[in-house]
Structure formats: structure tokens, C-alpha cells
Amino acid sequence: MSLSNIEIAQAAQLRPIGEIAEGLGIPPEAVIPYGATKAKIALPYVQGLADRPQGRLILMTGTSPTPAGEGKSTTVVGLGDALTRLGEKAMICLREPAQGPVFGMKGGACGGGYAQVVPMEDINLHFTGDFAAIAAATNLLAALIDNHIHHGNALSIDVRRVTWRRALDVNDRALRDLVLGLGGPGNGYPRESGFDIVVASEVMAIFCLATSLNDLKRRLGEIVVAQTRDRKPVRARDLNAHGAMTALLRDALAPNLVQTIEHTPAFVHGGPFANIAHGCNSYLATSSALRLADYVVTEAGFGADLGGEKFVDILCRSTDLRPSLAVVVATVRSLKYQGGVDVADLPREDVDALERGLVNLERHLHIVREVLGLPAVVAINHRAEDSAAEIDALLAACERLGVRASVAKHFAEGGAGAEDLARAVIEECEPATTEPRYTYPLDASLWEKMTTIATRIYGAEGISADASVRAQIRRLQDDGYGELPVCVAKTQYSFSTDPSALGAPEGHTINVREVRLAAGARFIVMICGSIMTMPGLPAQPAAASIDVDDEGRITGLF
């Protein structure tokens, strides 16, 4: 009987976090412990690393996921451990898991099996408080807006046009749409609003894009929260909110150091959604890791069409991050799903379905190699149920596609199972300075940018939008936001906006349903199809089986 993730994690022998930091050459005074096995690395130290030479950045991306995900985080851990085993100085960078989904369906998100970051329960619950700080900053800004309106509204904020929403790290559909400020004059002006999950908030995106504490404050001040009655933007700095928000976020901005089960150092820091936001851990974590290690593996959420594209077009464009290689995670399971197999039937061997699903891998490889200009390696994240015939078919396909592939068994075997993948990565990756290609030029119009993403990345014929959305896009263009990159919010399950259109759909049209300005994060969110910014809980939530035993051990987290 195999052990659950939490059982494996709880059985792991962790090293004191000071030792892990020492191994990276971090001086003790820069290590801010949170218990014995977690630490923040002091911001002044982190910011002082900028002059050091950078290691090589390996970007973990993947094919379109099944609803269960395809183990990108797990492969980040496995690859990091394998690089360490091969004697390389390696670090990994991951997003912090959202707490909300832990109590829903997904369970924890710290890798899996023998490829996990630990302490797993801590990282999944509260961790070092970063998400609580991001929620607090978001909600303070919201309170200041309604408070300003209540006390005379000197800025003439149009209560119908307050776009800033509150945030909580919980899966709570009842908070998606609400009317607040009810109960009479003492409680302010009633208006429609709602809560997003923290990982979907603009403050989370800003937190992960900020290059320094000052940059964070500047970006927070730029947030557009509402419009005035004559349609002028109202910014957080107009409410003098950005200083207090920065105070709330100051400690959180220091990267969190933990370790894998095999003691590879890991920064787990920040965690924006890859469908509504840019989907990668904090810039400061990755950037610092590159100054502390020779190889840094980081993850871009969902497939190459979402996190991969955004990593290059949003994150690389605004920072000095330059991936030397992309690892595209594929599983037999996900490709069978792309080939049309129902989730329930995925464990059964089905080489034909796998072959049908290969177009999905091919498209993602095309995005990585042709569009974004990155060398690629395919990591076949092995599962116990994969048949030899399926694996062979997948390996043969990779050969046909001219991409090096490696079967990685880190879930079952830890880093030892991913050594071949690590060797492939070392041999294929380019120097740290390689400039990626961008999907679109920044000086194209917003409409052109979205069209280019739709055609080059999603294989669409073009884009569409209602007159009101077109007008909104034009208005943003006219208001001087035309230079910003576009952050597409769409389903992760398909290149189209229809989650059931699997494989590699072509000729479809991407309809832009809504446009949001993220002036602090500095991108324009184009919402295509329906995207939840606040998840719900399932009929049988995981919360019901999570418990604490008499020894104080947390059980039922999976």
C-alpha cells in the first residue's frame, strides 16, 4: 500500500533551515527563521545580490492539463533533486499554494510522492503569512475606498464604477457577487461588489512582479480602483493607501526558503493564478535563486499557452529573467485525455488515444520553440499505471518532433528517478543570457496584441468582442495603456475558450468578454470565456476529512 503525500512528507527528515541557507552561502543574519524548517531571507540581503552573475534558469511548463494537473510542481522538485544528485548547485522556485483549494478538491500543492517540498502542512496552511498579508493589503485598500466615499467622497468616486474587489484565501462562491454597505447611512453607500481568491488579486500579481520594496510601493500606488463621475481613474495613491499597503507587505516580500525531501533548497514565494494573472512565483525569489545557484528550476502555471507565454511576454519583458531552457511536462494520462478519453477511463491503456492527443504536445512544443524561441526538453512524468507501449509511443513521437525526451520517475523514486532528465537539461540548455522571442511587440495596439496571441499561441483565426468591450479596449489605448502587455484570462484546458475542445483546435475565434486594467501589475487582463476569480467548494469538500490527531498531527491533507 503506497503512502499518501502527507505521510511521505511527515516521515521526511528535514535539515535545520539554517543549514540549508548556509549551503547557499547565505549569512546567518540574513536568515529570518519561521520555526526550525522555514525561513525568510532578509530583503536587504536579497536586494544586494543583484550584481552577482546569474545561474541558468530552467522554465517548467507543460501540455494542457487534465483537471487533476500533470505534475509540473512535482517535476520541478524531481529535477531540482536530480540536479543536486548530479553534483550541481541547484535551487527550485515554486509558487505558494493557495489555502482555499486545500479544503476543496485539489488538496495540497507542494509536489507529490517523493518529490515534495516540506514541511508540507505548513506550506499548505498559512506558511509564513504572505497570502494573509496580500489579502490584508487588498482589503485595507477596499475599506479606504468605501470609507472615502462615506466621508464626503472628495474625489467624486462613482460608486457604480468601483472596480476594486476584496480578497480572501478561501473557496467561497457566496462571496463572488454581493451587495455591501447595506443597513443604513452609518454603513456607507450600498453597491455591488465581491471577493476574489487571493491568488487572483492584483496585489498578488504586483507582489510577484515587484523588483524591490520601492517598486512594490510604486506599483501599489498605480492601482486603478475606480473611476470618478467624469470617468477619470482613481488610483490607490489618490487615497494615500499605498504606504500602508506596503507596510502590510514589507515582511512578506522577503522570499521563503524551505527544502525538498532530499534537501534541495527551495524558494516558495508568491502564487498568482496562471489563468487570471501571470502565474509564476515572485520575481525576487527567482532572481535571488539565480544569484545563489548554478541551476534554478521554476514553474509557469498551466500549459505553455498560458504560464509559458506569460512568463516570457510579461515577466521576462519587464525583468532580467532569461530562461535557458523550457522543460515541457507531458504525461501519458494527459495526452490520452487530450485524445478524448474520459477522466474515469484514463488509467486504462489506450495507445490510440495517446496518439490522437499528441497534437496537444506538438502545439505546446511549437509555442515554446518557435514562438518563444526557447530550447526544449520533454519530461514524461511517469505514473505507475502507464504501460510500456504508451511510454514507447510517446518517446517515439518526441523523436519524430525532434525534441529530447526523458521518462522521469521522481514521484516514486525521488531525484534518482529524474537523473536522466537532469542530464538532458544540462546538455540542452543555453547560456543564461539568451534573449527569448516575444509573441508580440509592445508597441502593437492592444487589439493587435490580443490577436497575435490568439493566432500564434492558440491557433485561432482571430478574435472578437462586443462593441462595449471594443470601446473599452479603445479607451484603454487612448488613455495611454496601449504599451502594456496583455494577460489573457482563459480556460487552461483548451487552446480555445471551450474547455471541451481538446487536442489542438484550429480556426476558432477567441471572444474577449471583458477587459480589466491592472495598472499596478502593468498588464491588461483580457478575459476570454468564463473564468472564476473565486472558486467554490465541491459537494464533498476535503475540509470534512482534514483533522488534527491527539498528538497534534494534521491528518487528511493529501
Add this chain to the structure above:
Amino acid sequence: MSLSNIEIAQAAQLRPIGEIAEGLGIPPEAVIPYGATKAKIALPYVQGLADRPQGRLILMTGTSPTPAGEGKSTTVVGLGDALTRLGEKAMICLREPAQGPVFGMKGGACGGGYAQVVPMEDINLHFTGDFAAIAAATNLLAALIDNHIHHGNALSIDVRRVTWRRALDVNDRALRDLVLGLGGPGNGYPRESGFDIVVASEVMAIFCLATSLNDLKRRLGEIVVAQTRDRKPVRARDLNAHGAMTALLRDALAPNLVQTIEHTPAFVHGGPFANIAHGCNSYLATSSALRLADYVVTEAGFGADLGGEKFVDILCRSTDLRPSLAVVVATVRSLKYQGGVDVADLPREDVDALERGLVNLERHLHIVREVLGLPAVVAINHRAEDSAAEIDALLAACERLGVRASVAKHFAEGGAGAEDLARAVIEECEPATTEPRYTYPLDASLWEKMTTIATRIYGAEGISADASVRAQIRRLQDDGYGELPVCVAKTQYSFSTDPSALGAPEGHTINVREVRLAAGARFIVMICGSIMTMPGLPAQPAAASIDVDDEGRITGLF
């Protein structure tokens, strides 16, 4: 020019928290550091202290406060430091400050002047994440309720009778009353609800009353969140929520160790409001401190009529805590306010007003000594503007009242300024085992209990309530909750329910406006008059002047 609280705090030389713990005999493996100057003390260690002999517990209470408060926390710190200076092994226990008010009017709440707990910014902002954990547990339960209703409502919860509210640590009046679940069937069933500030939540009260992790879980399971369509209670355990809530609170339940500017060890842990809840730091913190030190000073919120009464009738009654002495904090300023002086005029000498206000001190002393049966000492918390004539009048009054009084100058001078107070405390306090008197017997009916509190504590003639409230009280009595103590929620500014009725009003009637069952905290909240469970921000919120400077230092916190 005198320094602000934050300037004094930031100039303090802190000792490593491991040293502070070592001084208490806490082994290093029980110290869970949160940075260099904060730590949690591991729960198994804390729970293992129970067999040790207890030190003496000094309960800090006070007269009715002015809107600015009268420096009870500051006096706790000053007395603790003075006891340490006199060679006693002393500890202090304080509530964690709520983060919401930090951005409103009140500013920080870690003592003041040279009598502060530090690191002040950290304690005021996030600290070790306890309040975020309490909010998360509260909001997870709320999400599980609405989720249960959404997915078929097997428990037949009456959506009109869901009493459980969400919580956030923010001053946000717009969240007091709202309609959630809007936006169509996918978002659940619309219903009225709202948010309370975390310090007013039942989970906060439970957290502070829990005697162990198991007791915490049991109490969380007992929370009544709603009624069914046939008016049966729905509990958190009916939703299997209490295990997951306990998992969220597990780490938070370990007490937080910090230090005063003069290095006296301090547990700062938990922080329920004293108007809506029982108003004292966690039982576990006080109880552990009593096993680690010979003198432990703790604070009960607001005057003796609120926090003081609840400390005895709620906390002592359900635990082994036994105060050896009560220190009643009085200020010239507060007594002049009680004598009818406007807040703006309080700095001016006015002995007559002070004399008029003395009835307030007299009433509080009566409560402490006659009703609750505790020996008392009056601490005159000295302010720079107090005139010699005012101080003399106050000292003379104390002599008339037969109570030992001491002018304490810890705000300006630190512990050295409170040594005389410390000597008075040592000399007057009784052995640790003294049983307090309770205001009412537990087997009285709920109506009788409330009547007894109103007459004996508030000097009222009796109580009143609408028929519907009377019916609710009867119902609670019939449902088996008649044995619980009563937790009165009322204004802290007056013995009556009218905040402007100063001094020592008599003959008034206390009207019970609303009754709430706190089945997990195990008390019945009787709301008398209007009490906010979610504060608002003022027209000029402190947030606007809080900032982070280029060195990363937080400024503008006062």
C-alpha cells in the same frame, strides 16, 4: 520634543528571543522562532507545564475609559518591568492588538512610551499570524455552511437563520451588512449576512478560552451556526468543519513570546474584544506564564465592569486561574472626563471635575473588592499634564476609600517609574489559591444572571427586553443553555447603556436588545444598547500617514 511610541520602540535594543526563553527555563527545542525577537512556545511543552506550582496572578483592570483608553496595557508593561527591577521573576500577558484599528484612529496597542512590548510594528501588523488563522477558520466554516446549502442542503439549514458571520481584521463598515450569494444559481442562495472584526468573533473567544488543542476542537465543534427549518441547532461538527478549523488554528494556539523594552518576558496571545466577548488574552498564555514566573500581570479589557467582571465570571469559573490582586488603573484625565470635562479640555487642570469623577473610581473599586472579592491597589497612570493638585486630590480620595494607591510614571520612565506600584502589589497580594467571588451563581436562570450583573455591577434598577428577546432567552434556557455564564456586550464608556451617562449612574434600566448563543465559547452574549462588531475608519484614517521608508522602516505607526 518627546519621541513617538514607534520611535522609542525602534530605538530599543532587543535581546534574542532565545535568551528571553532561556531566562524562563524554556528549553531551546520548545522555542519556535518567528524572526530573531518573536517566538511561539511549543504547545506540547506548554501543556506539559500544568503540574508545576503557579505564581501569583495580578489582574489589571481600570475605571471607565475615555475614548483614548487609560493606559492599562502600558501599566501592565510598567508593572512587569518594575517587578523585574525589584528582583522578582515576573512575566506579563497581553492581548494581541487588532490590525484593523491600527489603520484607523487608535494606532498601535503594545503599551506606550517607555513601557512597551517590542518589536512594536511586528506585533501590530500580522505578528505571528494568529488573527489571520482565526479569520481563516471563521471563514472556512462560513464557506462550508453556504456550500452545504448549495449542494442540496441535506441538513435542512434555514437560509434565513444562518447566524454565523465571516470575519476580517479590518475596520470596514461596508461589510457590516450585506447580501451575498448573488449572481445566479452557480453562486448559491442569496441571503443576508455580514463580517465582524476578528476580535469580535466567536472563534477568537474560543481560542482564548481553550485549555488544550483537544478542548479547542471540541469547542469549535459545538459552535451553533444556524437553525434548521424546524428550529433545531446546526453545529460546526454537523458540517465536519471542526477538524479542519483546528488544523488551521493548531500553530496559532501556541503562545507568542516577546519582551518589553526592558526585557521582561511577555506572552502576547489572542485578543477578544471586551465589549462583545470576554476581553482577555488566551488562557494558555496566562496559565503557562503562571508556571514560568512568580508574578504574572495580565489585563482584562476596559473597566472592572466589563473585562474585570468577565475575567472572574467567565474565565476563572471555567479554568484554574485565580487572581491574587486587582490593580485598578485610574488617570487624572479619565476621572476629569467622568466628571464631565470635554475630551478637548482634558489637558487643563480641573480638580473639581476630578472630584466629581471620583464616583466612577469608587464604583469600580466596589466591583473589584465587594462584588468580586479581590484585594485592590490603585495605579495612578501619570501623565505629563497632570497637576500636583490633581494628583494630591486623587491620592487623598484613595486614602478615603481605604485603598492603597501609587503614582506610576512608567510611560515616561519605564519600570523605574513603577517600582512603588510594584512594591504595593507585592505587599497587598494574596496567595495564588484564593477563590474569587462570583457575581452570580451559575444555576441562576439567564434572566436572573443578567439582572444580577445589571444591579450589582452596573448599579441599575433592573433589566428590560422586548417580547421577542425574552422569548429568545426563554428558548435558550429551555434548550439547555441556562447553565452558561452571561457575557454582556455594552458600551465601555458608562455603567449604563448610554455612553454619555458618566460617573456612576444609578437607577437606570439595562435593555437587552439582542441575545446570541456562543455555544463553543460557552457563554450567552447579551447585547445591551448598540455595539459595533465591525468598526469603521475615521474621516482621516491613520492608514494615510503610515508608510515604509527607503530603508524599509515602517513610519507613521503611533
